[in-house]
Amino acid sequence: ENLDYKTILKYITGKYKYTSKEDAEQIADYLVKYGREHNLDPKFAAALIAKESSFNKKAVSVTGAKGLGQIKDFNYKSLKIDNPFSIKQNVSGTVQYLKRMVNNWKKS
Numbered sequence: 001e002n003l004d005y006k007t008i009l010k011y012i013t014g015k016y017k018y019t020s021k022e023d024a025e026q027i028a029d030y031l032v033k034y035g036r037e038h039n040l041d042p043k044f045a046a047a048l049i050a051k052e053s054s055f056n057k058k059a060v061s062v063t064g065a066k067g068l069g070q071i072k073d074f075n076y077k078s079l080k081i082d083n084p085f086s087i088k089q090n091v092s093g094t095v096q097y098l099k100r101m102v103n104n105w106k107k108s
Contacts, residue, residue: 005032008046012055019055023087027055027068030091038099045069045095057087069094 005028012024019027027049028042035042052070053059065072066084071093076084079093 004035004042005029008032008042011046011050016050016055023057024055026087027057027091030088031095034092034095038095040095040099040102042095045091045098048098049091049094057085057090066090069097071097 008028008031009024012019012027013021016024028046031042031045031049034040035045049055049068052065053068055068057068059068059070060066061070063072067090068087069090071079071081071084071090075093075097076082079096081089081093083089084093
């Protein structure tokens with residue numbers, strides 16, 4: 001898990017220069033924490049966040065998806081999100097949602 005943290009942190013700080021070191025550390029930390037909680041590879045969730053928001057915690061899409069994982073308003077309640085721009089809440093929600101989707105794909 002420490003290796004995952006270091007790998008993710010190095011990826012964010014190396015490629016996404018405008019993401020502050022403090023934010024990158026928090027993102028990496030929560031990706032590992034929630035990845036472990038939900039049995040999901042944190043690097044998989046990091047790849048999704050890279051694609052969705054380029055690690056911009058304030059990102060808003062043209063369709064209104066918000067934050068790191070670009071979560072839509074109608075998902076907030078089931079993901080326990082009050083503030084989609086909170087790193088902790090958004091990473092938690094992103095990992096949960098991604099795990100839910102992986103489980104759905106496994107069933108089909």
